[in-house]
Amino acid sequence: MINKPLTPEQIDQYNQNGYLIIRNFLNGEEVEKLYHVAIDDSTASRHAINVNDSTGKRSKLSLWYNPGDDTYGLLTRSQQLVDSTNALLDGDTAVCHFHSKLMQKEPRVGGAWEWHQDYGYWYKNEFLLPNQMMSVMVAITDANIENGCLQVIKGSHKMGRVEHGFAGEQVGASQHYVDLALKTMELVYVELKEGDVLFFHSNILHRSEANLSDKPRWSMISCYNRQANIGYNDSASSMSSITPIEVVPNDALLTWGTAGLAEEGADFLAKEADVALK
Numbered sequence: 001m002i003n004k005p006l007t008p009e010q011i012d013q014y015n016q017n018g019y020l021i022i023r024n025f026l027n028g029e030e031v032e033k034l035y036h037v038a039i040d041d042s043t044a045s046r047h048a049i050n051v052n053d054s055t056g057k058r059s060k061l062s063l064w065y066n067p068g069d070d071t072y073g074l075l076t077r078s079q080q081l082v083d084s085t086n087a088l089l090d091g092d093t094a095v096c097h098f099h100s101k102l103m104q105k106e107p108r109v110g111g112a113w114e115w116h117q118d119y120g121y122w123y124k125n126e127f128l129l130p131n132q133m134m135s136v137m138v139a140i141t142d143a144n145i146e147n148g149c150l151q152v153i154k155g156s157h158k159m160g161r162v163e164h165g166f167a168g169e170q171v172g173a174s175q176h177y178v179d180l181a182l183k184t185m186e187l188v189y190v191e192l193k194e195g196d197v198l199f200f201h202s203n204i205l206h207r208s209e210a211n212l213s214d215k216p217r218w219s220m221i222s223c224y225n226r227q228a229n230i231g232y233n234d235s236a237s238s239m240s241s242i243t244p245i246e247v248v249p250n251d252a253l254l255t256w257g258t259a260g261l262a263e264e265g266a267d268f269l270a271k272e273a274d275v276a277l278k
């Protein structure tokens with residue numbers, strides 16, 4: 001894993017654009033481990049939720065609130081990721097973990113995600129400060145235009161929250177505001193190689209298309225929050241979003257020898273839960 005602080009230029013890029021890509025964040029051995037753990041993870045599969053897009057194509061996601069001593073948790077809690085999010089988030093209270101998701105977009109069936117802001121959902125959880133919330137996508141497989149990589153509207157985090165309503169089973173941003181944003185702001189396809197990492201602001205407009213290719217697109221997304229940013233209506237995450245992360249050394253991912261998610265303690269989003277809670 002990369003082991004160095006973000007530079008002032010990288011922090012500035014994040015603040016200007018609403019996202020930041022770090023190439024080769026994980027080394028080959030780390031990605032290999034993450035990939036094998038993910039594909040063999042029966043606990044994650046048992047807790048996977050299907051999310052249909054408006055055309056009936058289906059993505060799978062497993063979502064948990066407590067990052068443990070499993071492979072994903074050690075990555076989420078790694079010194080490098082926590083220090084990086086600490087450098088990017090507004091505010092100065094401790095960095096906490098809101099939730100993490102294993103996102104599986106299978107070849108030819110993996111569905112699209114509508115335009116949205118993560119804060120479009122998290123606002124409903126009554127977190128007040130979007131600049132103190134962000135997501136980090138770790139590419140477990142390559143993500144490209146063919147297999148439905150993430151798309152972002154560069155700089156759209158500066159618009160603030162826009163209205164969201166239901167679009168099929170998903171919650172989507174007002175298309176009118178998306179269209180207005182696209183008049184002046186650039187649409188960027190965030191193509192990632194396995195092991196690359198994308199940091200993105202909770203108010204950046206993003207979406208992805210269905211995976212029509214013959215290659216899977218898997219990623220892990222961890223969402224971070226500052227301790228002082230209380231989600232007053234965040235009953236789902238049982239305090240994880242305001243509990244400081246127990247940071248682990250970067251090499252824990254490889255040296256602690258753990259595997260997939262544990263049934264106990266992870267606190268999964270229940271299958272019957274409203275997907276809008278995310």
Ligand SMILES: O=C(O)CCC(=O)C(=O)O
Pocket residue numbers: 103113118148149150206207208219221
């Ligand atoms: O993984 C994707 O394609 C989209 C995920 C996403 O937009 C989200 O989790 O907020």
